[in-house]
Amino acid sequence: MSGVFEGYEREFKDLSSAVQRKTQALEGMGGEARKAKLAELDGDLAEAESLIRRMDLEARTQPPEAKGRLLARLRDYKADLNGLKKDAKRLAMPRAGDASRAELLGDSASAADQRNRLLTTTDRLQRSSDRIEEGKRTILETEELGVSILQDLHQQRQTITHARDTLHSTDDNLSRGRRLISSMARRMVQNKIIMYAIILLLIAAIIFIAYKKLGGHK
Structure with missing residues (x-):
């Protein structure tokens, strides 16, 4: 089992619990606090999605079993x-109560100030959203680079494994060659000994025959 995957898994579970708590808290919120909490929720969901991609990448590098x-x-x-994500999208939709309060504020003397604050908050949320999107793009590029590196490492490992197998095969062939040469050398020595023995026997036989013939003439 991959320890890296389990680490991502724990982070995802903790983050999911935090998102659920924030989602429940949003049910009773309104105004600026609600918008700020929605921005936090968007950031948490982006991080959770990144963890999902990391777990997917880690899982695909594991052995088949x-x-x-x-x-x-x-x-x-x-x-x-x-x-x-569905819960967050539902909570992000404008509520009828919020629209009514906005109309009342529009009729009040502080409507302009309220609109300015809303615009400022919207700008902050937009900047936060832009940073999150930029972070997503960076994470995707990093993950693509990681996949490419893992593929290269896998190919290099296969090359090394093939070279090792070839080396083992060469060693086996050399060992068989050495054994064959040793066997041939022993046979050559044996053949020489047999040949010398035959020559000695022939010489002895010739001497014996010559001796007999010379002895018979006397």
């Missing part, structure tokens, strides 16, 4: 994240 289990768990987390 672990990869299937991790991807199955990841599908459940993706479903949980989609549910959290």
